[in-house]
Amino acid sequence: MNVSDLYLYITTILHTLAQTLMIPVMVALGLLILFALFSVGSLIMEVFTERRHYKVDSRQVINAIHDAGYDDIEGVLTGGRLLKPQKNALITVTKNMGLTSDELFALARAQIEKVNDRYKRTLLWSEQVTKIAPMLGLMCTLIPLGPGIVAMGQGNVAELSMSLLVAFDGTVAGLVAAVVAMVVTAVRKRWYGQYTLILESLMTVVLDKANTAREEGVKLPHDPVGGQPDDTAKGGR
Numbered sequence: 001m002n003v004s005d006l007y008l009y010i011t012t013i014l015h016t017l018a019q020t021l022m023i024p025v026m027v028a029l030g031l032l033i034l035f036a037l038f039s040v041g042s043l044i045m046e047v048f049t050e051r052r053h054y055k056v057d058s059r060q061v062i063n064a065i066h067d068a069g070y071d072d073i074e075g076v077l078t079g080g081r082l083l084k085p086q087k088n089a090l091i092t093v094t095k096n097m098g099l100t101s102d103e104l105f106a107l108a109r110a111q112i113e114k115v116n117d118r119y120k121r122t123l124l125w126s127e128q129v130t131k132i133a134p135m136l137g138l139m140c141t142l143i144p145l146g147p148g149i150v151a152m153g154q155g156n157v158a159e160l161s162m163s164l165l166v167a168f169d170g171t172v173a174g175l176v177a178a179v180v181a182m183v184v185t186a187v188r189k190r191w192y193g194q195y196t197l198i199l200e201s202l203m204t205v206v207l208d209k210a211n212t213a214r215e216e217g218v219k220l221p222h223d224p225v226g227g228q229p230d231d232t233a234k235g236g237r
Helices: 003-020 024-048 056-069 072-080 084-094 099-143 143-154 157-215
Strands: none
Touching: 003 024, 003 072, 003 143, 003 157, 024 099, 024 157, 056 072, 056 157, 084 099, 084 157, 099 143, 099 157, 143 157
């Protein structure tokens, strides 16, 4: 086999492989478009199920915790308009205020990280779509251009037009999916950043309250089970 034959053989394999990928790429783009629409719907659902109820004045809650008795902190947190993951994290720490300062701080950090992990899992898919969709759109653009260029050389205007149409449609589909996912991700990141900042502020107040109780010699609760069921992986209030 000479160099020309080898070149033709490899070129044929690459061309066949590229054309074989066309349908899977188009199917993947269609799925990403559906995911983008689903993301918008889930964002709207989140607005009505969580966001519109989330009217927390962090200063008011902080002052309420500061002024509450040690046995009343849980009631303050339960009666507030916090989100369910925030309440669970704070109440878990409140029910274990009898731990040592270092142990309680470690528990508080673990609870905050648990809530953050929930938010990260929610953001993961839309963040990946913002990266994958443009790549698939580019593939869907380049794959049909090969046959289109051949058709142009042969004077086949109809096949050239169809190839260009598919290429442009693939580009648009990839960009639409990426833009929608990027907007959803940006909105949620802003929301979740606010939620985390408020949770950290309230957690700091609870820890300070526990330190004050130790200095005063007050016996604080210690619930080795954790006090609250692990609902941080669930949405809602």
